[in-house]
Amino acid sequence: xxNNEMIKILKIKYPIIQAPMAGGITTSExxxxxxxxxxxxxxxxxxxxxxxxxxxxxxxxTLTSNHFGINLFVPNKFAIRQDTIQSxxxxxxxxxxxxxxxxxxxxxxxxxxHVYETFIEQIKVAMEENVPVCSFTFGIPPAKVVSxxxxxxxxxxxxxxxxxxxxxxxxxxxxxxxxxxxEAGGHRGNFIDDKNRSLVGSMSLIPQAADNVRIPVIAAxxxxxxxxxLASICLGAKGIQMGTAFLxxxxxxxxxxxxxxxxxxxxxxxxxxxxxxxxxxxxxxxTFITCMKNKEWNLPDFxxxxxxxxxxxxxxxxxxxxxxMSLWCGQSPRLAKQQSTKILIQSxxxxxxxxxxxx
Amino acid sequence: xxNNEMIKILKIKYPIIQAPMAGGITTSExxxxxxxxxxxxxxxxxxxxxxxxxxxxxxxxTLTSNHFGINLFVPNKFAIRQDTIQSxxxxxxxxxxxxxxxxxxxxxxxxxxHVYETFIEQIKVAMEENVPVCSFTFGIPPAKVVSxxxxxxxxxxxxxxxxxxxxxxxxxxxxxxxxxxxEAGGHRGNFIDDKNRSLVGSMSLIPQAADNVRIPVIAAxxxxxxxxxLASICLGAKGIQMGTAFLxxxxxxxxxxxxxxxxxxxxxxxxxxxxxxxxxxxxxxxTFITCMKNKEWNLPDFxxxxxxxxxxxxxxxxxxxxxxMSLWCGQSPRLAKQQSTKILIQSxxxxxxxxxxxx
Numbered sequence: 159x160x161n162n163e164m165i166k167i168l169k170i171k172y173p174i175i176q177a178p179m180a181g182g183i184t185t186s187e188x189x190x191x192x193x194x195x196x197x198x199x200x201x202x203x204x205x206x207x208x209x210x211x212x213x214x215x216x217x218x219x220t221l222t223s224n225h226f227g228i229n230l231f232v233p234n235k236f237a238i239r240q241d242t243i244q245s246x247x248x249x250x251x252x253x254x255x256x257x258x259x260x261x262x263x264x265x266x267x268x269x270x271x272h273v274y275e276t277f278i279e280q281i282k283v284a285m286e287e288n289v290p291v292c293s294f295t296f297g298i299p300p301a302k303v304v305s306x307x308x309x310x311x312x313x314x315x316x317x318x319x320x321x322x323x324x325x326x327x328x329x330x331x332x333x334x335x336x337x338x339x340x341e342a343g344g345h346r347g348n349f350i351d352d353k354n355r356s357l358v359g360s361m362s363l364i365p366q367a368a369d370n371v372r373i374p375v376i377a378a379x380x381x382x383x384x385x386x387x388l389a390s391i392c393l394g395a396k397g398i399q400m401g402t403a404f405l406x407x408x409x410x411x412x413x414x415x416x417x418x419x420x421x422x423x424x425x426x427x428x429x430x431x432x433x434x435x436x437x438x439x440x441x442x443x444x445t446f447i448t449c450m451k452n453k454e455w456n457l458p459d460f461x462x463x464x465x466x467x468x469x470x471x472x473x474x475x476x477x478x479x480x481x482x483m484s485l486w487c488g489q490s491p492r493l494a495k496q497q498s499t500k501i502l503i504q505s506x507x508x509x510x511x512x513x514x515x516x517x
Numbered sequence: 518x519x520n521n522e523m524i525k526i527l528k529i530k531y532p533i534i535q536a537p538m539a540g541g542i543t544t545s546e547x548x549x550x551x552x553x554x555x556x557x558x559x560x561x562x563x564x565x566x567x568x569x570x571x572x573x574x575x576x577x578x579t580l581t582s583n584h585f586g587i588n589l590f591v592p593n594k595f596a597i598r599q600d601t602i603q604s605x606x607x608x609x610x611x612x613x614x615x616x617x618x619x620x621x622x623x624x625x626x627x628x629x630x631h632v633y634e635t636f637i638e639q640i641k642v643a644m645e646e647n648v649p650v651c652s653f654t655f656g657i658p659p660a661k662v663v664s665x666x667x668x669x670x671x672x673x674x675x676x677x678x679x680x681x682x683x684x685x686x687x688x689x690x691x692x693x694x695x696x697x698x699x700e701a702g703g704h705r706g707n708f709i710d711d712k713n714r715s716l717v718g719s720m721s722l723i724p725q726a727a728d729n730v731r732i733p734v735i736a737a738x739x740x741x742x743x744x745x746x747l748a749s750i751c752l753g754a755k756g757i758q759m760g761t762a763f764l765x766x767x768x769x770x771x772x773x774x775x776x777x778x779x780x781x782x783x784x785x786x787x788x789x790x791x792x793x794x795x796x797x798x799x800x801x802x803x804t805f806i807t808c809m810k811n812k813e814w815n816l817p818d819f820x821x822x823x824x825x826x827x828x829x830x831x832x833x834x835x836x837x838x839x840x841x842m843s844l845w846c847g848q849s850p851r852l853a854k855q856q857s858t859k860i861l862i863q864s865x866x867x868x869x870x871x872x873x874x875x876x
Binding site (some may be wrong): 159181201266276319320322339340351354355356357358359360362365366369370377379380381382383385386388389390391392393394424425426429454489490492493514516517 | 518678679681682691698700710713714715716717718719720721723724725728729736738739740741742743744748749750751752753783784785788832847848849851852873875876
């Protein structure tokens with residue numbers, strides 16, 4: 159069962175995908191180490207310019223000859239309203255003051271048309287560079303994009319948080335689909351359903367999704383070890399995607415303090431917030447999240463709020479101030495270790511084999 | 518792995534416990550059918566008088582010679598404040614009007630002392646009747662109660678929604694502990710941690726709990742079939758407890774409309790509410806939950822709110838009106854079937870064996 163169509167389609171040795179965490183975590187070292195260790199390394203390219211993307215793709219190619227992939231954010235329509243931006247800035251200015259940053263009133267933000275153009279440029283780069291695998295979050299790309307990528311033989315992976323979203327991904331021609339359980343760290347991938355409807359635990363979501371699509375289902379959310387891999391397979395998944403487990407690896411570009419906080423946290427320490435980006439995401443609770451809690455329903459949508467909080471997050475990183483960083487993390491931080499990617503993958507496979515042998 | 522210390526301690530054939538759903542669902546027919554089919558049937562005695570409890574225990578004994586158990590609610594301190602009751606009644610009176618029920622202003626509610634006395638009476642009955650297994654929700658009984666039950670050789674099972682709660686159960690002398698994931702239907706069993714901290718998905722919660730206690734861990738929440746059983750075992754559990762899967766069985770005392778709604782629902786249809794009882798619980802969204810949504814933080818605690826809504830729920834049942842019933846359900850309704858208990862248990866074990874053989 160560990161040797162199935164998912165690994166055949168992806169041409170990898172083990173059914174393990176490294177989640178494409180955006181924002182500098184998926185260094186070329188991490189991506190290539192995953193692919194060199196038998197998994198599928200993924201570049202989290204959501205926030206990258208097409209140029210940055212091309213640079214990293216080329217870098218990864220020099221470090222591994224195995225399959226790897228990139229992940230892109232499918233742009234969702236958003237409206238820029240100066241009054242909403244102004245009131246969001248009013249909420250953020252006290253934090254800026256605390257961090258000795260200048261206050262802000264308005265902000266220059268690219269409009270939806272521009273964001274969409276960038277997405278199309280990213281797709282072009284992926285095809286020009288012959289990236290073997292392309293995964294998507296926050297939606298399904300337009301049919302034209304899907305068919306172009308298919309013509310280029312790119313393997314396509316969608317993301318779903320409910321059965322309906324999984325079915326839509328299959329209908330649109332995705333080759334497989336990530337099933338994101340409520341345990342998952344970072345951004346919720348929901349695109350049809352609101353946050354509440356999409357907060358389904360993996361124990362429920364995986365089998366219900368597997369029953370309703372024919373493409374391989376890949377489990378994501380809270381999986382950290384051989385136990386989680388084998389459990390996902392039992393539930394009907396063909397493989398797993400892990401974020402937090404790779405985030406704390408030595409090769410990951412996450413801030414050292416982010417790694418330390420995760421490896422010292424418990425399952426009770428994460429919360430869902432939309433204060434950092436305008437989209438719901440799971441991370442370790444800190445001062446920023448707590449202070450914004452009662453205001454988060456009125457914030458601008460993604461990616462506006464994300465752009466607005468950028469100066470705060472960057473400053474916090476430069477000062478190693480954990481209270482104002484986005485400390486994305488799934489619900490299994492007790493199982494996170496700071497170790498090499500190779501050791502992580504090897505121990506997962508060894509543990510899974512050991513459990514299998516005792517069943 | 519399916520033949521482990523959990524089934525040895527409980528003297529059952531299969532590692533399956535029927536969740537002790539209170540409020541008439543766990544009929545003697547259901548409890549005995551589970552025990553006669555190789556699982557552990559449980560009487561949900563939380564809302565029963567000691568007399569009702571004794572009657573049902575005796576009835577179950579006539580229907581099975583196998584082990585079975587009862588579940589009790591550990592009383593949590595609550596204060597009766599007439600102003601809170603009055604304002605809660607003001608919220609409920611429009612529903613009463615809609616259902617042609619008389620409005621209410623105040624209500625006679627037993628105080629904490631009385632509730633606690635009833636709990637002690639329930640414990641006495643369990644011991645006098647030599648009930649083999651006793652499980653607890655909403656907390657851990659006082660040390661004196663635990664030691665009396667242990668002297669009587671009662672097997673004790675606690676409930677936990679976080680690792681900390683699991684550890685407390687072990688320290689208090691529980692023989693095993695139910696680990697309730699966020700997928701679970703019905704009442705949240707949290708007693709240390711608030712609802713938000715305790716909403717941890719099973720994929721994360723089971724392995725983290727199993728790593729931190731030595732007593733057997735029993736997975737609960739969203740488990741419906743052989744896939745869920747085997748996944749739970751892979752994650753470190755020794756067995757499973759299922760609620761929704763048994764609720765829709767033929768022998769269950771749940772309202773036929775409740776069963777029908779579950780078997781026609783999806784993973785998107787459940788929500789958490791404290792509007793029915795004052796404690797957070799997961800059920801199918803309906804008019805009552807939706808209307809009370811923005812007011813639920815200010816309601817009286819359990820069991821006060823539960824007593825207040827009793828006339829509404831009873832009337833809704835008598836009229837087969839699904840909009841005002843508490844339709845408890847976990848996050849896997851797509852996997853629910855209306856079938857006999859025996860078929861359910863047999864198909865779970867057959868499916869688990871089949872999956873094992875292909876691993």
